[in-house]
Amino acid sequence: MLHYFYCAELAYTMVVNEKCDVYSFGVIALETIYGSHPREFISSIIRRSTAENIILQDFLDKRLPPLVDLRVAMDVVRLVSIALACLNPNPKSRPSMKEVSQEFLVNNPPKLSRPLHNISMLELMN
Known part of the structure; x- marks a missing residue:
């Protein structure tokens, strides 16, 4: 199934x-993490300004256990x-799928310096 944003990108770049x-x-x-298609969020991360106001914990599907x-x-x-890196508006700045899969294989998870309710989506984009 093609997603709206995939089709929009294809229409824009024709590549x-x-x-x-x-x-x-x-x-x-x-x-998967949000629980539904994150249309508005994806639109907002292109502007980046709204993303700093979105806290990771608030973005997570409310049906998930704490x-x-x-x-x-x-x-x-x-x-x-990783997902946010894949959504970089500049296709050349996105990782390859090989790099994405290697990130999942690495046994070195990021250190959690703060609780999820103190981490903004903008921080994870950088």
């Missing part, structure tokens, strides 16, 4: 390449960081 697939992966990953396990919380931070 089909592996970076379109990377973008779609980012959309699907965020959709993230009390530190390892699970770190995995969520990693997933969202």
